[in-house]
Amino acid sequence: GDQVEQSPSALSLHEGTGSALRCNFTTTMRAVQWFQQNSRGSLINLFYLASGTKENGRLKSTFNSKESYSTLHIRDAQLEDSGTYFCAATYGNEKITFGAGTKLTIKP
Amino acid sequence: DMKVTQMPRYLIKRMGENVLLECGQDMSHETMYWYRQDPGLGLQLIYISYDVDSNSEGDIPKGYRVSRKKREHFSLILDSAKTNQTSVYFCASSFGDQDTQYFGPGTRLLVL
Numbered sequence: 001g002d003q004v005e006q007s008p009s010a011l012s013l014h015e016g017t018g019s020a021l022r023c024n025f026t027t028t029m030r031a032v033q034w035f036q037q038n039s040r041g042s043l044i045n046l047f048y049l050a051s052g053t054k055e056n057g058r059l060k061s062t063f064n065s066k067e068s069y070s071t072l073h074i075r076d077a078q079l080e081d082s083g084t085y086f087c088a089a090t091y092g093n094e095k096i097t098f099g100a101g102t103k104l105t106i107k108p
Numbered sequence: 109d110m111k112v113t114q115m116p117r118y119l120i121k122r123m124g125e126n127v128l129l130e131c132g133q134d135m136s137h138e139t140m141y142w143y144r145q146d147p148g149l150g151l152q153l154i155y156i157s158y159d160v161d162s163n164s165e166g167d168i169p170k171g172y173r174v175s176r177k178k179r180e181h182f183s184l185i186l187d188s189a190k191t192n193q194t195s196v197y198f199c200a201s202s203f204g205d206q207d208t209q210y211f212g213p214g215t216r217l218l219v220l
Contacts, residue, residue: 043211086150098150
Protein backbone atom coordinates (compact mmCIF):
# COMPACT_ATOMS: atom_id res chain seq x y z
CA GLY A 1 0.00 0.00 0.00
CA ASP A 2 0.93 3.63 -0.20
CA GLN A 3 1.69 3.70 3.49
CA VAL A 4 4.59 1.27 3.20
CA GLU A 5 7.64 1.74 1.01
CA GLN A 6 9.83 -1.36 0.93
CA SER A 7 13.40 -1.34 -0.37
CA PRO A 8 15.22 -2.59 -2.24
CA SER A 9 12.78 -4.26 -4.61
CA ALA A 10 15.41 -6.88 -5.44
CA LEU A 11 18.66 -7.92 -3.85
CA SER A 12 21.34 -10.45 -4.76
CA LEU A 13 23.80 -11.74 -2.17
CA HIS A 14 26.54 -14.32 -2.14
CA GLU A 15 26.37 -17.08 0.42
CA GLY A 16 27.93 -16.04 3.69
CA THR A 17 27.35 -12.31 3.22
CA GLY A 18 24.65 -10.14 4.71
CA SER A 19 22.51 -7.11 4.12
CA ALA A 20 19.49 -5.18 5.35
CA LEU A 21 15.99 -4.76 4.02
CA ARG A 22 14.00 -1.74 4.95
CA CYS A 23 10.40 -0.56 5.19
CA ASN A 24 9.57 3.12 5.52
CA PHE A 25 6.14 4.18 6.67
CA THR A 26 4.29 7.35 5.77
CA THR A 27 2.01 7.14 8.78
CA THR A 28 2.38 6.09 12.38
CA MET A 29 2.34 2.32 12.57
CA ARG A 30 1.52 0.35 15.71
CA ALA A 31 3.33 -2.83 14.82
CA VAL A 32 5.21 -4.49 12.00
CA GLN A 33 5.51 -8.08 10.90
CA TRP A 34 8.08 -9.58 8.54
CA PHE A 35 7.45 -12.61 6.32
CA GLN A 36 9.45 -14.73 3.95
CA GLN A 37 7.62 -16.12 0.94
CA ASN A 38 9.52 -19.16 -0.24
CA SER A 39 9.78 -20.66 -3.72
CA ARG A 40 6.59 -22.69 -3.14
CA GLY A 41 4.67 -19.51 -2.35
CA SER A 42 4.24 -20.21 1.36
CA LEU A 43 4.37 -17.23 3.73
CA ILE A 44 6.52 -17.85 6.77
CA ASN A 45 6.38 -15.65 9.84
CA LEU A 46 9.73 -14.20 10.79
CA PHE A 47 9.06 -11.46 13.33
CA TYR A 48 6.28 -9.48 14.94
CA LEU A 49 7.35 -6.24 16.64
CA ALA A 50 5.44 -3.50 18.42
CA SER A 51 8.77 -1.77 19.14
CA GLY A 52 12.47 -2.43 19.60
CA THR A 53 14.56 -5.25 18.23
CA LYS A 54 14.18 -9.00 17.95
CA GLU A 55 16.72 -11.55 16.87
CA ASN A 56 16.34 -15.10 15.67
CA GLY A 57 19.39 -16.97 14.43
CA ARG A 58 20.84 -15.11 11.48
CA LEU A 59 17.96 -12.67 11.30
CA LYS A 60 17.41 -9.50 13.27
CA SER A 61 14.61 -6.98 12.97
CA THR A 62 14.14 -3.50 14.37
CA PHE A 63 11.04 -1.34 14.48
CA ASN A 64 11.44 2.36 15.13
CA SER A 65 7.89 3.73 15.34
CA LYS A 66 9.06 7.31 16.07
CA GLU A 67 11.12 7.50 12.92
CA SER A 68 8.65 5.35 10.99
CA TYR A 69 10.79 2.53 9.69
CA SER A 70 11.62 -1.08 10.21
CA THR A 71 14.61 -3.11 9.09
CA LEU A 72 15.34 -6.78 8.60
CA HIS A 73 19.00 -7.75 8.76
CA ILE A 74 20.25 -11.02 7.33
CA ARG A 75 23.75 -12.22 8.11
CA ASP A 76 25.69 -15.24 6.82
CA ALA A 77 23.12 -15.72 4.07
CA GLN A 78 22.31 -19.29 3.01
CA LEU A 79 20.74 -20.58 -0.21
CA GLU A 80 17.48 -21.36 1.58
CA ASP A 81 17.13 -17.67 2.47
CA SER A 82 16.18 -16.97 -1.14
CA GLY A 83 12.62 -15.77 -1.57
CA THR A 84 10.54 -12.64 -1.34
CA TYR A 85 10.43 -10.79 1.96
CA PHE A 86 7.44 -8.70 2.96
CA CYS A 87 6.86 -6.32 5.79
CA ALA A 88 3.31 -5.72 6.97
CA ALA A 89 2.35 -2.90 9.29
CA THR A 90 -0.69 -2.25 11.45
CA TYR A 91 -2.12 1.27 11.71
CA GLY A 92 -5.33 3.12 12.48
CA ASN A 93 -8.35 0.92 13.17
CA GLU A 94 -6.47 -2.36 12.89
CA LYS A 95 -5.77 -1.75 9.21
CA ILE A 96 -2.95 -3.84 7.87
CA THR A 97 -0.89 -2.93 4.85
CA PHE A 98 1.93 -4.80 3.15
CA GLY A 99 5.00 -3.59 1.36
CA ALA A 100 5.50 -4.66 -2.24
CA GLY A 101 8.26 -7.07 -1.22
CA THR A 102 11.98 -7.53 -1.70
CA LYS A 103 13.05 -10.40 -3.93
CA LEU A 104 16.19 -11.86 -2.40
CA THR A 105 18.45 -14.17 -4.40
CA ILE A 106 21.30 -15.97 -2.68
CA LYS A 107 24.08 -17.10 -4.98
CA PRO A 108 26.58 -19.88 -4.22
CA ASP B 109 0.87 -28.24 15.42
CA MET B 110 -0.42 -24.80 14.44
CA LYS B 111 -1.99 -24.89 11.04
CA VAL B 112 -4.01 -22.82 8.63
CA THR B 113 -5.50 -24.77 5.73
CA GLN B 114 -7.03 -23.58 2.50
CA MET B 115 -9.22 -25.37 0.00
CA PRO B 116 -9.03 -25.67 -2.89
CA ARG B 117 -5.38 -24.97 -3.66
CA TYR B 118 -6.05 -24.37 -7.35
CA LEU B 119 -9.26 -23.33 -9.06
CA ILE B 120 -10.28 -22.36 -12.58
CA LYS B 121 -13.63 -20.66 -13.10
CA ARG B 122 -15.39 -18.87 -15.92
CA MET B 123 -16.41 -15.24 -15.67
CA GLY B 124 -19.79 -14.95 -13.98
CA GLU B 125 -19.50 -18.18 -12.00
CA ASN B 126 -19.60 -18.25 -8.23
CA VAL B 127 -16.46 -19.02 -6.27
CA LEU B 128 -16.13 -20.34 -2.73
CA LEU B 129 -12.74 -20.37 -1.03
CA GLU B 130 -12.48 -22.08 2.34
CA CYS B 131 -10.07 -21.49 5.17
CA GLY B 132 -9.65 -23.39 8.41
CA GLN B 133 -7.45 -23.04 11.46
CA ASP B 134 -6.90 -25.31 14.44
CA MET B 135 -5.52 -22.74 16.88
CA SER B 136 -8.81 -21.27 18.18
CA HIS B 137 -7.70 -17.92 16.82
CA GLU B 138 -10.31 -15.19 17.11
CA THR B 139 -9.16 -13.13 14.16
CA MET B 140 -9.01 -14.32 10.58
CA TYR B 141 -8.12 -12.55 7.34
CA TRP B 142 -8.43 -12.87 3.60
CA TYR B 143 -5.78 -11.33 1.33
CA ARG B 144 -5.04 -11.39 -2.35
CA GLN B 145 -1.54 -11.22 -3.75
CA ASP B 146 -0.79 -9.72 -7.13
CA PRO B 147 2.60 -9.05 -8.74
CA GLY B 148 4.07 -5.74 -7.67
CA LEU B 149 1.29 -5.06 -5.17
CA GLY B 150 2.24 -7.30 -2.29
CA LEU B 151 -0.70 -8.56 -0.29
CA GLN B 152 -3.89 -6.57 0.02
CA LEU B 153 -6.43 -7.10 2.76
CA ILE B 154 -9.91 -8.00 1.52
CA TYR B 155 -11.76 -8.75 4.76
CA ILE B 156 -10.99 -9.24 8.41
CA SER B 157 -13.08 -11.23 10.85
CA TYR B 158 -12.80 -10.59 14.58
CA ASP B 159 -14.93 -13.58 15.54
CA VAL B 160 -18.05 -15.47 14.46
CA ASP B 161 -20.36 -13.14 12.50
CA SER B 162 -18.09 -10.16 13.24
CA ASN B 163 -16.60 -9.20 9.91
CA SER B 164 -15.14 -5.96 8.65
CA GLU B 165 -14.10 -4.71 5.23
CA GLY B 166 -10.42 -4.46 4.47
CA ASP B 167 -8.85 -2.30 1.80
CA ILE B 168 -10.33 -3.98 -1.28
CA PRO B 169 -13.66 -5.60 -0.35
CA LYS B 170 -15.51 -4.82 -3.58
CA GLY B 171 -16.61 -7.94 -5.39
CA TYR B 172 -16.14 -10.17 -2.35
CA ARG B 173 -18.09 -11.26 0.66
CA VAL B 174 -17.21 -13.45 3.60
CA SER B 175 -18.85 -15.81 6.01
CA ARG B 176 -17.73 -16.88 9.48
CA LYS B 177 -20.21 -19.16 11.19
CA LYS B 178 -17.66 -21.10 13.22
CA ARG B 179 -14.51 -19.71 14.81
CA GLU B 180 -12.31 -22.19 12.97
CA HIS B 181 -13.69 -21.52 9.48
CA PHE B 182 -13.66 -18.40 7.32
CA SER B 183 -15.01 -18.43 3.79
CA LEU B 184 -14.44 -16.01 0.94
CA ILE B 185 -17.17 -15.83 -1.66
CA LEU B 186 -17.07 -14.29 -5.11
CA ASP B 187 -20.55 -13.89 -6.53
CA SER B 188 -20.15 -13.71 -10.30
CA ALA B 189 -16.37 -13.85 -10.62
CA LYS B 190 -14.56 -11.36 -12.82
CA THR B 191 -11.34 -11.85 -14.76
CA ASN B 192 -9.59 -9.21 -12.64
CA GLN B 193 -10.16 -11.43 -9.61
CA THR B 194 -7.59 -13.84 -10.97
CA SER B 195 -5.04 -13.88 -8.17
CA VAL B 196 -3.50 -15.84 -5.35
CA TYR B 197 -5.64 -15.70 -2.23
CA PHE B 198 -4.21 -16.13 1.23
CA CYS B 199 -6.05 -16.73 4.45
CA ALA B 200 -4.44 -15.93 7.80
CA SER B 201 -5.36 -16.10 11.46
CA SER B 202 -4.12 -14.60 14.71
CA PHE B 203 -5.09 -14.64 18.39
CA GLY B 204 -6.03 -10.99 18.30
CA ASP B 205 -5.73 -8.38 15.60
CA GLN B 206 -2.50 -7.14 17.18
CA ASP B 207 -0.77 -10.48 17.13
CA THR B 208 1.36 -12.54 14.78
CA GLN B 209 -0.53 -13.75 11.74
CA TYR B 210 -0.23 -17.32 10.53
CA PHE B 211 -0.83 -17.87 6.85
CA GLY B 212 -2.35 -20.67 4.86
CA PRO B 213 -0.66 -22.08 1.74
CA GLY B 214 -2.71 -19.95 -0.65
CA THR B 215 -5.29 -20.63 -3.37
CA ARG B 216 -4.48 -19.88 -6.98
CA LEU B 217 -7.66 -18.71 -8.71
CA LEU B 218 -7.89 -18.26 -12.46
CA VAL B 219 -11.01 -16.61 -13.83
CA LEU B 220 -11.37 -17.04 -17.58
